[in-house]
Amino acid sequence: MGFFSLLLVASLPVIQLLLVGSLGAFIASGYINLLSGGIRRDLNKIVFTVFSPSLVFSSLAKTVTLPDLISWWFMPINIAITFLIGGALGWVAVKILRPPRHFEGLIIANCSAGNLGNLMLMIIPAVCREASSPFGDESSCGVRGTSYVSLSMALGSFFIWTHTYSLMKKDGDRYAKLKREGSPAIADGSSSARENHSENGEASSDEEAAQLSPSTKLVDEYTEKTFLEPLLSNGKLSSSVPFWNKIMETVHQLIKELMEPPTIAAMIGFVVGAIPWIKSLIIGENAPLRVIQDSLKMLGDGTLPCTTLILGGNLTGGLRKSAVKPSIILAIALVRYIALPISGIAVVKAAAAMGFLPQDPLFHYVLLTQFTLPPAVAIGVMAQLFGVGQEESSVIFLWLYLVAALALTVWSTVFMFIIS
Template sequence: MGFWSLFETASMPILEVLLVCSVGVVIATDYFNLLSRDTLKSLNKIVFMVFTPSLIFASLAKTVTLEDIISWWFMPINIGITFLCGGMLGWIAAKLIKPKPHLEGLLIAMCSTGNLGNILLIIVPAICNEGGGPFGENGVCKSKGLSYSSFSMALGSFYIWTYTFQLLKSSSLRYITMLEAEDPPQEPNKDSDTNEKTTLLNGETQEYIDVVVPVSYSTSDDTQIQPSLHQGLVAKTDKTNGFSSKLVDIFHKILEELTAPPTLGSIIGLVFGATPWLKNLVIGDNAPLRVIQSSVTLLGDATVPCITLILGGNLKQGFRRASIRPVIIVTIICVRYVILPLVGIMVIKAAASLGLLPSDPLFSFVLLIQYTVPPAMNISTMTQLFNVGHEECSVLTMWSYIAAAFALTGWSTVFMWILT
């Protein structure tokens, strides 16, 4: 295929995403008010708890085999490289441009943490649906693309809710401690010895109580509530915690991640796909439990349109003003859409030359796209949780996703041209 034919193939899915996102933005305005904050949260819960696990299970159980799982061993390493390189570049950028203290962790997170699930679930199957695509017959390409994207979502979610969560939590605690050091000491509250108050950026007083509160999860990379519990954020770090308690805390977070619905959908789908007798129970025209697969597939088909509408509704928040330096926006765009894609080309070419990758060019394409996706919308959920930098995060997310429309089109064309 010629370069311009590949460009047309790559641009159509991006235009589809932009059109549906635009609908999400419009119906989220005050005029229509169909995607209010509460509605977005409720829709996110449905996508997170029902639609996304159904889509992941349906695609993995149908197309994956044990040999496939073994041959995909390089994907978790590849995702780790994206986090490592992005994190290093974000750290260097933070030292050079010196953002406000509460934005340092946010800058590093935006550079290191990409949307490794929902964007791939939208773009990769859409590219396969384009007539004359470079990755073979449409149906086979779409099934494989959904499997790769689902596996990427499961792995990316694990990285996000371990590395990125700890990064933003540590950054917010350091900032809160700095604010406390600048404020004169306050007399303790006689009514409650367990409550502490901290002055936030907007001048309001936030009360942090050591209680169990729900932690927010997101599927569009977007705001929703995770059905797991996490110890409430406290204003001061307990320096007496020993190594064993930290180890238990890390293990608890890993366990929470493994029990998240999309991850459970991935695990169960991989088990069914890798086990022939289980696969034959639900997959195929003569399968005795084929109604389960057809029902799950029907639910999963609602994932992409709902995710895209939610993405548009969340991006609307970025139109409000927040004091943030343009150099921070430019830095994130350069790291995510210029430097990381170039790093990805070098890494994948080196891995292919060493024989570390399967022969399927679509698998290599997904690995390359992982270096080019915009920042994860889960970052916005975390800033809401820690109540530090949420407005700035909305602005950064908006500009990042606007730039992603052009970057993904251009780099997708380059990647397909390299691979084909």
């Protein structure tokens, strides 16, 4: 596969996201104003509780089997390594650049969490469709690739809605604490310092939250007792809190995050995919309950366009109002497109040399690609949920996805050369 063929394969999915995001920015602008702040917030709740869980379950339950889970055991370790290396480098970037405290989690999240589902769901089948693909005929490559990506999507969802969700939630908690204290760190006109009024004069997010159902409020509230009460003014844990209580609080918070809708959907999808008789009830042309899978797939198909429209809507005014400095964007780009891919080559080559990986070159390619992806779109959903860094995340996405078209092309060429 030539360089220009790879350029087309790698850039088309990213261009699709940019086009849909541009549409979102236009319909959220003053010209049309269909995506006001309140509407984007409500759409994010729908994505979080309905669309994203449906996508994760329908993809995982259909393509993953128990033998697959056993033979692909290294994939969750590979994804964990991407989060570990990216998170460590993001932490270093935070220490060097010293952004406002309520943006630290956003930066680390963008460095560690890649788009392990939707983008790969477009890239891998597109690579398989190329006549000169090194991964076999289109039909066989497509089936294998879809299975790999489905597992990647489910595992990525698990890590994102635990690790990344925790980072973004702490950003929201820090912002709420700084706001109550009247800290000058949030009085500089950044997006997080402004009240969340929509362009047409809707009520603020606090007023909206008062009208939400109790189950929805759980998504929006910043649990003071969990995070804020044990904190001193310098953000460190009080020494008066017993060590055992700290451990129990951490376990309690982890359990809470594991009970979020996307994570629950991933766990149920694993169970359905791994147990043949349950799978036969829901998956397949003759399955008696196939309408459940069809309905969930239909809902899941709305995840990517809806999320991208929202991110585009957040971008309206983001370039003007965002507190993100060019150095922060550059640091995230260096982590995601230089440091992580180089680390990925070392990790995957070492795992292959030790016999940890199946012989399928496509599996190796998927593992390598997991180190080279732009930030996960779910970060924007979380930023909207917790009311911190909405415009900032959209600006980061704009530049990182623009660079992704070239970065994915170059690294795809390198990866195929390595594994061929």
